[in-house]
Amino acid sequence: MALERIARPSLAERTTLRLGGTAEVELVARDERDLDELGDFLMKEPLRPFVIGEGSNLLAPDTHLDVALIRTATPPGPERVEKVGDRLIVRCGGGQRLPGLLGWAQMAGLSGLEGLTGIPGSVGGAVAMNAGSYGTEIGDVVSRVRLWSPGQGLFWLDREQCDFGYRRFTPGIPMAKALIWQVELALTEGQPKQVRKTMQDNYDRKKATQPVTARSAGCIFKNPEGESAGMLLDKAGMKGARLGGMAFSDIHANFLINTGGGTSQDALELIDQGREKVKEQFGIILDMEVIIL
Known part of the structure; x- marks a missing residue:
């Protein structure tokens, strides 16, 4: 191949x-x-x-x-690897879609990922950003990560060698940027019905408070310590604000959505407006959560 x-x-x-x-x-x-x-x-x-x-x-x-x-585009997964104490170790490729992993965990009755319901993207991307919601971060259940870099090839890092923080993952060794090839997660065996109910409750809650079906990139800004970026943007009058084909969602102000025909220039200008308004009114400078390529 x-x-x-x-x-x-x-x-x-x-x-x-x-x-x-x-x-x-x-x-x-x-x-x-x-x-x-x-x-x-x-x-x-x-x-x-x-x-x-x-x-x-x-x-x-x-x-x-x-x-x-x-x-x-790693081979189909996930797969059960071994039982360690009361946890089941599950391995999947970095290219595995996160919703697909959650669907598999639901069918298998494996708990630990329910808070990630409704988050799009790949497993590798979720680990790289330490994706999370409703009190759950994927870093909480990571057991090992298999990385690849041109200079070092493929190698595993144990959980203790990884540093997870708010929307970040840092390998605890000196190295250039690496590709996340595989991930092992330590999940708890439970009942499929209960896992399914928790996931459904989380999705319903998220659908009521976030534009989950819109063309968006999730939260634009990180939450400042002790604050909600969405609440700050809302109070600054940015909820529903539009520029060209781009808008801050009228459901959740920290979600930028493409309403149709939007451009990156529109998006960047609207982001700058939101950041400036929050800085003017609250003296807080919002940091980007979305990556600008």
Whole structure:
């Protein structure tokens, strides 16, 4: 199996905001053998590598970028690995879609991921951002992470070697940026009906308070310590604010949505407006949660 190469891929087609121009190339790794070819490519080509995952936390400019998008399409999973105490270790590829993992856990009656219900994206992306909601972060249940980098190849890091924080994951060893190839999670065995009920309750709650079906990238800003970015934006008058085809959601002010025909320029200007309004009224500078490519 050879590394798949897609010339000038559309970023708008690969991001949940449906915004962006094109990248120079997309490289799709499906097998461990593809990683050697990926490493050779990255060593030879003067392109900036970027692991795109499912594009659910990303704002891409409308222009062409000299970027090599990297996407993993690892074999089907998840799979049970072993029992450790009262936990079941589950392994899946970084390219596994997070909703697919949650659906599998629900059917298997495995608990620990219910708070992540309604979050899109890939498992690798969720770990890289330490995705979380309703008191759950994926870092809470990570047992091991298998990383790959051109210089070091594939290697496992135990939980103790990983540093998880608010919307961040940092390998606890000195190294360049790496690709998350596989993840092992320590989940608790429970009852499928109870896991399903908790997930459904969380989804219903999220659907009532967030624009989960809109073209968005999730929360635009991180919550400042002790504050809610959405509440600050709401009080600053940004809830429902529009510019071109972009708007801050009228359901949750910290969600930027593409109402149709939006551009990245519209999005960036609206983000700047929101940040400036919050700074003026509350003296707080909001930090981005969404990655600007």
